[in-house]
Structure formats: structure tokens, C-alpha cells
Amino acid sequence: xxxxxxxxxxxxxxxxxxxxxxxxxxxxxxxxxxxxxxxxxxxxxxxxxxxxxxxxxxxxxxxxxxxxxxxxxxxxxxxxxxxxxxxxxxxxxxxxxxxxxxxxxxxxxxxxxxxxxxxxxxxxxxxxxxxxxxxxxxxxxxxxxxxxxxxxxxxxxxxxxxxxxxxxxxxx
Amino acid sequence: xxxxxxxxxxxxxxxxxxxxxxxxxxxxxxxxxxxxxxxxxxxxxxxxxxxxxxxxxxxxxxxxxxxxxxxxxxxxxxxxxxxxxxxxxxxxxxxxxxxxxxxxxxxxxxxxxxxxxxxxxxxxxxxxxxxxxxxxxxxxxxxxxxxxxxxxxxxxxxxxxxxxxxxxxxxxxxxxxxxxxxxxxxxxxxxxxxxxxxxxxxxxxxxxxxxxxxxxxxxxxxxxxxxxxxxxxxxxxxxxxxxxxxxxxxxxxxxxxxxxxxxxxxxxxxxxxxxxxxxxxxxxxxxxxxxxxxxxxxxxxxxxxxxxxxxxxxxxxxxxxxxxxxxxxxxxxxxxxxxxxxxxxxxxxxxxxxxxxxxxxxxxxxxxxxx
Numbered sequence: 001x002x003x004x005x006x007x008x009x010x011x012x013x014x015x016x017x018x019x020x021x022x023x024x025x026x027x028x029x030x031x032x033x034x035x036x037x038x039x040x041x042x043x044x045x046x047x048x049x050x051x052x053x054x055x056x057x058x059x060x061x062x063x064x065x066x067x068x069x070x071x072x073x074x075x076x077x078x079x080x081x082x083x084x085x086x087x088x089x090x091x092x093x094x095x096x097x098x099x100x101x102x103x104x105x106x107x108x109x110x111x112x113x114x115x116x117x118x119x120x121x122x123x124x125x126x127x128x129x130x131x132x133x134x135x136x137x138x139x140x141x142x143x144x145x146x147x148x149x150x151x152x153x154x155x156x157x158x159x160x161x162x163x164x165x166x167x168x169x170x171x172x
Numbered sequence: 173x174x175x176x177x178x179x180x181x182x183x184x185x186x187x188x189x190x191x192x193x194x195x196x197x198x199x200x201x202x203x204x205x206x207x208x209x210x211x212x213x214x215x216x217x218x219x220x221x222x223x224x225x226x227x228x229x230x231x232x233x234x235x236x237x238x239x240x241x242x243x244x245x246x247x248x249x250x251x252x253x254x255x256x257x258x259x260x261x262x263x264x265x266x267x268x269x270x271x272x273x274x275x276x277x278x279x280x281x282x283x284x285x286x287x288x289x290x291x292x293x294x295x296x297x298x299x300x301x302x303x304x305x306x307x308x309x310x311x312x313x314x315x316x317x318x319x320x321x322x323x324x325x326x327x328x329x330x331x332x333x334x335x336x337x338x339x340x341x342x343x344x345x346x347x348x349x350x351x352x353x354x355x356x357x358x359x360x361x362x363x364x365x366x367x368x369x370x371x372x373x374x375x376x377x378x379x380x381x382x383x384x385x386x387x388x389x390x391x392x393x394x395x396x397x398x399x400x401x402x403x404x405x406x407x408x409x410x411x412x413x414x415x416x417x418x419x420x421x422x423x424x425x426x427x428x429x430x431x432x433x434x435x436x437x438x439x440x441x442x443x444x445x446x447x448x449x450x451x452x453x454x455x456x457x458x459x460x461x462x463x464x465x466x467x468x469x470x471x472x473x474x475x476x477x478x479x480x481x482x483x484x485x486x487x488x489x490x491x492x493x494x495x496x497x498x499x500x501x502x503x504x505x506x507x508x509x510x511x512x513x514x515x516x517x518x519x520x521x522x523x524x525x526x527x528x529x530x531x532x533x534x535x536x537x538x539x540x541x542x543x
Contacts, residue, residue, distance in 0.1 A: 152179030
């Protein structure tokens with residue numbers, strides 16, 4: 001029989017895994033990487049000693065922060081590569097893209113990622129958590145701000161992301 | 173004049189009950205803030221649609237595999253042991269574009285009392301106008317209470333009963349019928365891009381009792397910087413009993429949970445007073461500060477015979493037209509960008525609604541083939 005902590009981990013994992021993956025997917029737009037991040041987050045949770053009662057908020061915040069770190073690191077790498085090759089359109093290769101999905105979804109995903117990479121961290125976290133179903137109180141707890149302040153963060157973030165989306169669309 | 177902060181406007185979309193009544197009232201009478209609210213909603217809708225592109229539910233097999241992978245990683249301290257291979261995920265084959273105009277779907281459903289259905293998306297539309305546009309006309313109040321708009325109503329009196337209908341998932345159409353006594357809506361045909369088995373949800377008959385309080389109303393109105401007109405004799409302490417439902421909602425979605433078609437069938441709401449004539453109540457609330465007189469007059473016209481259910485339509489964003497479904501007259505609502513359409517009609521004592529990111533012809537075809 002698993003110990004109390006192990007039992008907590010299993011229960012928390014089955015209750016929260018899908019949500020943790022979904023949060024990372026919203027940031028990354030890629031299921032496989034999101035699943036890898038979920039593994040990383042749950043391993044960190046297992047080592048953390050965070051009580052099960054606080055797991056939901058902790059996992060959500062860890063997922064969004066870890067995924068944002070990946071996006072920002074990747075963006076910096078792409079920018080370095082682009083400078084090296086003097087090709088501003090250079091983007092990371094993705095081997096197995098489905099053409100239909102690419103047309104319908106890929107371009108918007110890239111723009112969302114680009115916007116998330118440049119937003120102030122608190123705005124990006126609020127945005128991802130809210131669009132993953134977190135309440136204002138939950139977001140406020142994750143960020144250490146007031147619930148009222150969450151509305152302001154969301155408003156600014158959504159205006160910036162929309163600008164990124166529609167601005168790119170206009171340039172096509 | 174102090175305008176409503178954009179952060180507050182943003183929260184109104186998600187958690188209207190958490191926003192001060194004074195902000196609700198200000199918004200109801202301020203064109204500038206109303207325009208800002210439209211912009212805030214527009215940005216939110218665009219971002220929500222973009223984020224929905226990355227959504228894809230984890231199935232139980234994937235979760236079990238991930239759990240095994242985590243245990244392996246823990247046992248090997250996360251380094252030496254290679255994790256089992258990840259199962260191959262399904263690929264998308266496209267489908268209908270996400271519903272940026274999902275508000276209309278919801279708008280129709282709120283009228284039919286099946287409001288909680290589609291999403292939190294559309295509720296704020298009515299929240300922002302709850303005091304201004306829907307001042308206790310009989311059916312409006314019932315519909316709004318069904319939609320969980322009691323945060324607004326409670327500013328004018330005491331409200332008892334459920335604050336929102338509890339939509340409950342049921343296994344299938346037959347179960348929905350047993351729970352409600354209604355016939356579950358079954359379309360003959362589905363538009364292109366709408367496929368699969370619908371999700372059936374039901375809600376039971378809801379009863380809400382509203383007791384008008386002149387003291388509460390005066391406080392609410394004063395918070396908005398205005399003065400409550402003297403209530404007519406007998407109104408203070410009078411009671412309205414609002415009933416709606418039961419109802420069935422069938423929703424088809426594409427992967428990621430984006431609705432592609434919603435069909436609702438709901439018993440028509442009713443309102444009963446405890447002695448005061450409804451027109452007296454309606455006239456009084458129509459005259460409250462913050463309610464545009466022209467809008468109040470239109471509401472009075474629409475509901476004059478006490479049997480017509482008004483359909484909220486947002487000026488400049490939606491248009492309506494007439495049609496027929498079987499022998500019943502029907503109202504079709506389309507968003508001005510033609511991204512979303514819905515049709516609503518009453519047949520055999522129930523409100524019926526069909527809506528989705530579809531064309532006018534498509535929703536009418538579904539409606540006309542509905543069993």
C-alpha cells in the first residue's frame with residue numbers, strides 16, 4: 001500500500017494531470033512538449049513537500065511558468081539563429097506538421113507564442129491561467145496581487161495579444 | 173464623471189457578481205464605457221479563440237501512461253531510466269473554426285432559460301444591461317434569473333431560490349427525457365463540420381422568489397448617484413414568483429470543447445405576482461434611473477400582452493429577421509459578421525432554440541428537421 005505522501009501524489013496526479021498539460025499547451029501549442037513539461041512539474045511537486053490541499057494552485061502556476069520559460073528560451077535561440085543566418089523569417093523546424101492543421105492553427109499559435117514571449121511575466125501568467133479556467137482569486141493567489149488587479153493584467157495582456165494577432169494578419 | 177476602469181470591465185465578463193453595483197449602473201447609462209466594454213470583449217474573444225487552438229483533452233489512456241512514466245522517472249531519480257515511449261496522439265483534421273461569436277449562441281440560450289450551457293462567454297452581455305434593459309418585465313426577469321443574474325436583482329430586494337440553474341450532464345437523450353418530461357431535441361440533419369454524439373444536459377424546474385425592498389433599491393440607486401422614485405403603493409414588500417424549466421440542452425463540440433451547434437428545448441418561464449399588477453411593477457422599474465426611456469418603452473411594447481418573450485439583440489452587432497419553423501413564427505438572429513446564427517421559436521409550450529457558428533440557412537435547416 002502506498003504511503004500517505006505517495007497516495008496523495010497519485011490522487012493529485014490523476015486529478016490535475018489533464019489541466020497541467022492543457023495549461024502548458026496553451027503556452028506552447030504543442031502536445032508533446034506540454035506532456036514533457038507536465039512530467040517535470042509533477043516531479044518537482046513530488047519533491048517539494050507542498051501539501052496536497054495546495055496542489056491545484058501550485059501545479060497550475062508551475063506549469064505556466066515552466067512553459068513560459070521554454071517559450072522565452074526558444075525565442076531567444078531562434079533570434080540568435082536568425083541573426084547568425086541573417087534570416088529574420090527563420091523559425092524552428094517542426095517535422096510532422098499536418099498541412100490542414102498548419103493552415104488552420106499553426107500561424108495563430110506562433111503569434112500567440114510570440115506575444116507570450118514578450119508580455120510582462122505577470123500578464124502572461126494571468127492570461128494563460130484565466131484562459132485555462134482559473135478564477136480571479138486563484139490567479140491573484142498565484143501572482144500575489146489583488147483580484148481587482150487581475151482584471152487589469154488580463155485587459156492589458158489581451159489587448160497586446162490581439163494586436164500581435166491582428167497586426168500580423170494585416171501584414172500577410 | 174468617474175468611468176469604469178478597464179480592469180473592472182474585463183472582470184465583468186467573467187465574474188460579474190464580484191463587480192460593484194455602482195459600476196453596473198454606471199455602465200448601463202454610459203455610452204463611453206459601453207463602447208469600452210465592447211472593445212474589451214472583442215479582445216477577449218479573439219484571444220480565447222486563439223488559445224482554444226491549443227486545446228486537446230488528455231484521454232484516460234494517455235494519463236495512465238503519463239503516471240507510469242512519472243513513476244519510472246521517480247524510481248530512476250529521473251535520469252538513468254528511459255521513460256516508456258509516449259503514445260502517438262491523434263492529429264487534427266481541421267473542422268469548423270472556433271466560435272468567436274459564441275455570445276449569440278449563449279444569448280439565445282439565456283432567453284430559453286438554458287443559459288448556463290454554452291459558456292461563461294455571454295453572461296456579461298446581460299449582466300451589463302440587467303438593470304437597464306430588463307426591468308422586471310415578466311419573461312425577462314424569469315429568463316434573467318434562470319441565467320444567474322441575481323447579483324443585479326438582489327440590489328432591489330430579497331431573492332430566494334437557486335442563483336443559477338444547475339445544468340447536469342446526463343448519459344443520453346433517453347435519460348434527459350426521463351429527468352425532464354420533455355422530448356429531447358434530435359436533429360434530422362447536421363450541418364457540415366458538425367458531427368459526433370451530442371452532450372446532453374438538463375436542468376430541473378427552477379423557482380425564484382423576489383421580494384421588492386424600497387430600502388435596498390434606494391441604496392442601490394443611490395450608489396449609482398441617482399435618487400429612487402417613490403414606489404407605487406403596495407410595491408414595497410410585494411413578491412414575484414419566477415419559474416422556469418425544466419430544460420434540455422444538446423451541444424455538439426469540436427475537439428477542444430468549442431461548441432459547433434447547440435439545441436435547446438425548455439419549458440417556457442412564468443411569473444406570478446402576489447397582488448400587484450405586473451404592468452405597475454414594470455412601469456415602475458422602467459422609470460428607474462439609468463434605464464433609457466426609449467428602451468423601457470420598447471420593452472413595454474414587446475411585452476404588452478404579457479405573453480411575448482423579448483429577445484435581447486445587441487445593436488450594431490446582431491440583426492434579426494423573421495422565418496417560420498413548421499407552423500410557428502420564428503426569429504432568426506445573426507451576428508453582423510455572419511459568423512454565428514441562431515433561431516428561436518415556441519412550439520407545444522416549449523421554447524426551442526438552435527444556434528451555432530453557422531449560416532442562417534443552416535440553423536433553419538436544423539430547426540426544421542428537429543424532432
